[in-house]
Amino acid sequence: MSDIGGFIHDEIPSAEVDRIEAAYGPLTAAVRELIDATIRTTVSPEEAGLALAEVEAVVARLRKEQLPGPAGVRFNSEGRAWNWGNAAVGLRNAIAPPLDITHVRSGLAHATVDLGAAYEGPPGLVHGGVTAMLLDHLMGETAAASFTRITFTGTLTMVYRRGTPLGPLRLDARIDREEGRKVWVVASIGDAEGPTVEAEGVFIIPKWAVPE
Amino acid sequence: MSDIGGFIHDEIPSAEVDRIEAAYGPLTAAVRELIDATIRTTVSPEEAGLALAEVEAVVARLRKEQLPGPAGVRFNSEGRAWNWGNAAVGLRNAIAPPLDITHVRSGLAHATVDLGAAYEGPPGLVHGGVTAMLLDHLMGETAAASFTRITFTGTLTMVYRRGTPLGPLRLDARIDREEGRKVWVVASIGDAEGPTVEAEGVFIIPKWAVPE
Structure with a gap:
């Protein structure tokens, strides 16, 4: 090894x-x-x-x-x-719930997850921090462009539109733009009625992972 | 009931x-x-x-x-x-790791946590989404001012300074300011060498929870 x-x-x-x-x-x-x-x-x-x-x-x-x-x-x-x-x-x-991710193409992904009692925050709702965790993960994998590179979370901003109910949920993420070692990703999580949390993140490709 | x-x-x-x-x-x-x-x-x-x-x-x-x-x-x-x-x-x-929270006074809190293999993201490091989850939770409890009110996450912004190592960590949170039903909270998580992730959040007191 x-x-x-x-x-x-x-x-x-x-x-x-x-x-x-x-x-x-x-x-x-x-x-x-x-x-x-x-x-x-x-x-x-x-x-x-x-x-x-x-x-x-x-x-x-x-x-x-x-x-x-x-x-x-x-x-x-x-x-x-x-x-x-x-x-x-x-x-x-x-x-891990686990998150079931589909990479549609490089920089575009979606995922499904079914959250039970272990992911509760407010009564009957998903813990706000759990939605942040799942969004961060899907966004990081999306930034990694079909695993052709390694990225770390730089900044992450989430806007909570309404409570996220426990049960089946869907997440979507796509690369919005790139500049040098920075990759901007936008994403959301939601139920059948639409997004509950929207997110934007900047992901960083570490210097050591950039081919010279 | x-x-x-x-x-x-x-x-x-x-x-x-x-x-x-x-x-x-x-x-x-x-x-x-x-x-x-x-x-x-x-x-x-x-x-x-x-x-x-x-x-x-x-x-x-x-x-x-x-x-x-x-x-x-x-x-x-x-x-x-x-x-x-x-x-x-x-x-x-x-x-839950679990997070061990101390409320110093209304609007000021800190916490300790010891994260093992189950919280890993990048090799040897805490999953960026897990740090987001823990920060969100501590910030929410801090916004709730010693449990005198109920708050929900409105927006959450995290800046990742460096990787967070698995092991013992400390979190700090305080209310920065308030306006109507909005409460701004600032927080960080880090190891013995200082903060690894810094966060700012706006927490909302729901209309139904405000005494008339």
Whole structure:
């Protein structure tokens, strides 16, 4: 393994990456269910205590062998890349709703997401910070122009038009303009009745990532 | 139970709220460990399959009795309020890091948080959207002036100075000025070396929440 700007060259064959994803996708989905159930259950504190012991046993099973730190972003020589730990889209991150992104073409993307009880802020509504997180992620991927370059968030401005209801949502993003290492992206998130939050962001291509 | 602007009057005695929190705080902490372990484990896909069956069993235990929808924000006649499902601070929400907030006085607050593998975006760094989520939450609570009023996010602008490392972080927020139902809040998040992201937000007090 070698490390380029924090991106780790990890020579796992793509077939093995597929096999790991096939096992860990369902586990992550089950952990998402557990997060939701921990919020919504009305079983007794005694039952919660039994659940606690069971969860601790699963954690012990998984922690027998583990990475020393976060997952990072990895790639192999076959051109396969994976970022299982990503907070918005990571295949093995139960915090990620996940956001399901479609890149229509370079600089144009949309996404769908279905947000349940774990993403609540005001009663029945999505936490304003969660909409910011999802918009930031989709905008960053859009700025990266079909993954042909790396970008970091520079500035991000969000205008909240109305509350975003929990449930199915759609996001849209496109590159508005570019100048040197700066990329302007506009985006929105909303429900069937239209946008609830509109966003503009400036994304920066780091100097080290620009070919000389 | 009755419902005021989505805030639910739920006549559970405070002593019972304490008893539920004492049981569910540790369960939620264990689910957080499970989220982290699901990302970082390197056990075989077969072991992951065994973990999956165990997690599904816990989910079934908890789902025997549950709320029909999200948790909402609840309060009783003793003046106790609880928002267990909140995405940033909910005591029963394993997605919440959680953010540990200190209100110094009305309109001035700070917070600490320790972010692990589940909050990663770029390799080794906090997801830019996660910093936005945490800032939005602290700023909203600060705008609410020690919970004497309800506010919603109006606009939010964030300037990313440098990458935010995973690990222990500190946030600061204060009300800058007010005008009618608008409250301007400034905030930052950063590590021992100073701020990594600076934010300004306008928070709105809804018309229905202003005493006539």
